[in-house]
Amino acid sequence: MSGSVLVALRDVSFAYEEGPPVFTGLDFEVHEGRALALLGRNGCGKTTLMRLLSGGLRPLGGRLLLSGRAVRHDRKGLTALRTTVQLVVQDPDDQLFAASVGQDVSFGPLNLGLPDAEVRARVAEALEALDITALADRPTHLLSYGQRKRTAIAGAVAMRPRVLILDEPTAGLDPDGQERLLATLDRLREGGTTVVMATHDVDLALRWADDAALLTPSGAHTGPAPQMLSRRDLLTAAGLRLPWGVAAGLLLRAHGVRTGGGAGPRTPEELAALAALPEYGDRSAG
Template sequence: MILEALAIGYRYEDGTQALDNVSLTIAPSQKLVVVGANGAGKSSLLALLNGSFKPSAGEVRLNGKPVGYDRKGLTLLRSNVGLVLQDPDDQLFAASVFEDVSFGPLNLGLSVEEARKRVMHALEVMEISDLSHRPTHLLSFGQRKRVAIAGILAMSPSVLLLDEPTAGLDPKGVEDLTKTLDDLAKHDVAVVVATHDMDVAYTLADRVAVFSRGKVVMQGVPEEVFGDARFCERSGLRLPIVYQISAGLRDLGLIAGAEGCPRSVDELLTRVSAARSARIESR
């Protein structure tokens, strides 16, 4: 495992228990989606995994070793584990896109040439190379989101943490970002997304962890978690729309059930079309 949380707990200064005995593991190329209602503890978890917070109980491990909270330990952690905040304006501060994305690599002590290579690659991955010299304050919200992610990717992390990455995006922006995160996982970046967008969670996740009141109440593969009759009661969330439709069609025998439920609208339509063709051929 690249990153592990072992029985971690965290209390805010006012005594509020944000996390209680939380254990999670993150493997290479894995897409872990953490779901839960507002206030469930998702953002606190990401801050602990990134070293922004220090657990009051338990420990975080990077590549099997406990994280140190001195300057050296935190530098090592943050060079491997990047955090993208919900509001991109909390991360963007340079005058231009190129300058902003350059900040992290240059802070790692890389040469100007190596930093430039990383920046150009990150901009290309996020499909914003054409914005490299644009002032950050003239970007749309979705563009600023992509610049914020590019700034973390330019540091070549092993794990990318994202807090509500699709919040504020239009449907096309959500679709594009989901595809980008899926592609990153295929190129050996572990992706951890905290969200209450159930449709994004279902489309993206390899594994799902359900948070409620600072605890992990369920975790497993998406069909296992969303197929649990107690999901809505325990999470305070609704089921993903595609899952609800797919499960209904499967139960009615209108699509084959052996392959599990479709994970996206496109997959659902393909399966419905295939089932329709099979019925016509059998007549």
Template sequence: MTPLVELSGAGFAYEDGPPVLRGVDLALREGRALALLGRNGSGKTTLMRLLSGGLRPASGVLSLDGVPVSYDRAGLTRLRTSVQLVVQDPDDQLFAASVEQDVSFGPMNLGLPREEVRARVEAALAALDITHLRDRPTHLLSFGQRKRAAIAGAVAMRPRVLILDEPTAGLDPDGQERLLDTLGVLSGTTVVMATHDVDLAVRWADDAAVLTPAGLRLGPAADLLCDPELLTAAGLRQAWSPAVTAFLRAHGLLAPGAPGPRTPQALTELLGGRPHP
């Protein structure tokens, strides 16, 4: 199948600086959850901005549905209708007086009928569980609420690809789980999440893209994120779940091929104990 969005041989350097990315190949396919990982300064944010059209590759090609993107107004409008980027700090994205006004801004700029705009806003607010905040001034929201409002604005555009820069950063564990549950109901949307949390990526992602000084590695998350040499090269910690699973198998506590525990509570249950309340 033709990828929805594809970077081929992409390179980029900021003015008067060394190359940030070289020869990057990355294909985003329909309905997949992709975790993007790498140390600070590895090029994650640059890569996301290339995928969303915020930056233009110095070399290589960005394609949408197999067609190279043109960087004129029509080409960028076509790309940004399909690909939405939500930046890490919601205060860089929210600007309207209320949540509802902010979420409606993008659909209104598409020139959609008022009824369609209203339907998109209602669906986005419901998906992010912030319908009760629709009239709340954005500057009076908590940090987690601002994150959800910013994502709702992108979801209201009905993108085929949703790119999130560190969406769980600054959220407490409950907020992280609620956000992951929300992303799980965006059926059919390809979601790209930049994160430093390898455990989260193992639990959530179908695929992983890992940036190292040697380049980008792409593959199934369950395989790629269990490679200790790759994680070390990327400046990342080994994931808890694969490490525990390997230990259990090595000591005969887990049958070959059986899935390992994904959480400490699951480990406790597997070993016959009772989880703490």
């Protein structure tokens, strides 16, 4: 994987009080500029891993590194971490608390002690990035679910993190809402934000991610998404199925259709092109 390592866990162990170990000797890296999908069965430790990366949980053993330097879990160290790494939880209602959208998005920058003009600039930038500028004065309790999701993400974006970690960001959204959110994430990536997304959706991961991390009982297995999501052994261990694109690629190759040597099509448009179905068009032509 290319890109410098922004945040990493080294030989980390963790367990909740009076519970079994969640991780033992875990090594995990987030590389700059690489969209990373985190996948695994319920209870495998995805949420725990994200909270360890963002400083919400402290390892019982091992180290959390930020740009190669160990993070101290004190006020100064965690403040420095959270200006670089931001976590958005799955349920926006667990994150939103202010009366209006603008007030909620401004909370993080205000907590950093930034001047009012800087706070206003960050809030405006985050609202625009999430396409919710028109909602700035809207009471949060009057927002739709999708709008609440975007507001929660905007609050993290206002901190201008280098790494944005999202827990199941597309869960509960209709297809149009999912597409709009993915387009927003693409714009954030183009602006230099590295995005980590936890998801159960292997098809989404294949389509969206550069890299995929599969959490199995033997640890975290990370690599380029097309290759990792073709590993039947790891997918089975992670409680996941084969993505449709990989299965389609296997079928096409079985019928003599060349797929370029990769894992197979990652989107319906790529499948249509490989199968020579001109009625679906070629996305590269646009």
